[in-house]
Amino acid sequence: MTTVVAPAAPDVRGGSIAIRGLGHAFGTVEALRDVDLDIAAGEFVSFVGTSGCGKSTLLNVIAGLLTPTSGTVTISGALPRRAYITQDDRLLAWRTALQNVAFPLELHGVPKRERLERARELLARVGLADAVDRRPHELSGGMRQRVSIAQALVYRPAVLLMDEPFGALDAWTREALHEVLLDVRAELGTTTVLVTHDVYEALSLSDRVVTLAPRPGRVLRDHSLRDHPSPRDLRSAALLDLHETIRADLGFTHSTKDTP
Numbered sequence: 001m002t003t004v005v006a007p008a009a010p011d012v013r014g015g016s017i018a019i020r021g022l023g024h025a026f027g028t029v030e031a032l033r034d035v036d037l038d039i040a041a042g043e044f045v046s047f048v049g050t051s052g053c054g055k056s057t058l059l060n061v062i063a064g065l066l067t068p069t070s071g072t073v074t075i076s077g078a079l080p081r082r083a084y085i086t087q088d089d090r091l092l093a094w095r096t097a098l099q100n101v102a103f104p105l106e107l108h109g110v111p112k113r114e115r116l117e118r119a120r121e122l123l124a125r126v127g128l129a130d131a132v133d134r135r136p137h138e139l140s141g142g143m144r145q146r147v148s149i150a151q152a153l154v155y156r157p158a159v160l161l162m163d164e165p166f167g168a169l170d171a172w173t174r175e176a177l178h179e180v181l182l183d184v185r186a187e188l189g190t191t192t193v194l195v196t197h198d199v200y201e202a203l204s205l206s207d208r209v210v211t212l213a214p215r216p217g218r219v220l221r222d223h224s225l226r227d228h229p230s231p232r233d234l235r236s237a238a239l240l241d242l243h244e245t246i247r248a249d250l251g252f253t254h255s256t257k258d259t260p
């Protein structure tokens, strides 16, 4: 799903996110408790944690789709443009890939020629230049997900929220999309929050990896990767050590280094 929330001045770059004393309960299920987190404008932060620890709930609160039971989320900028990508695409079945990608621009009155040009450019970046005229049912799951990613990026979001966007993709497509994401982020200064189960993915993309503890979900640790500039060698001793530390945060006791 891709939601574009609000238009903003064209020069908006990034948007900082301040989370204070955040808690959320679904009835008797306490999903989040006392989450305090600051994400700077332009920063790339990943949330990792075991299944059910509250990652999606936290992202949904940041997206404004859920009202927290307690605490606040403040995103800087008057009306920062936010885009949200989940694992399931929500493309419009009767529209071509090009028309789907152009759709957020259409909603905000961007002239037709410009919106189609931008949509075409984004589709080319995600490797779908040859599929612009196909409708969703004529695309594979991975291709549909790439259309969703292009649709999220076409609007040049100040804040990009992603919930397992690459989970269903093959390794090559995933790697290619990582590069697109890093390039777009470098160009636009987009503040990016990624929920992922893949610790390597988090380590290769992020400025910070935040681990969450379950029941109730809360911030366990906040690991900075500022000292590891991109592109990163995930086989370097320092990153393998950090991978182990994050696994230990999540309660895994067997080291991947022990695996023959």
Ligand SMILES: Nc1ncnc2c1ncn2[C@@H]1O[C@H](COP(=O)(O)OP(=O)(O)OP(=O)(O)O)[C@@H](O)[C@H]1O
Binding pocket: 026, 029, 030, 031, 049, 050, 051, 052, 053, 054, 055, 056, 057, 058
């Ligand atoms: N709509 C809902 N109603 C009731 N409980 C919910 C609802 N959504 C989430 N929960 C519960 O809140 C907790 C956190 O769920 P959430 O989906 O945020 O976890 P997650 O870390 O994203 O999990 P996963 O990695 O498996 O996607 C879980 O115990 C879940 O069962």
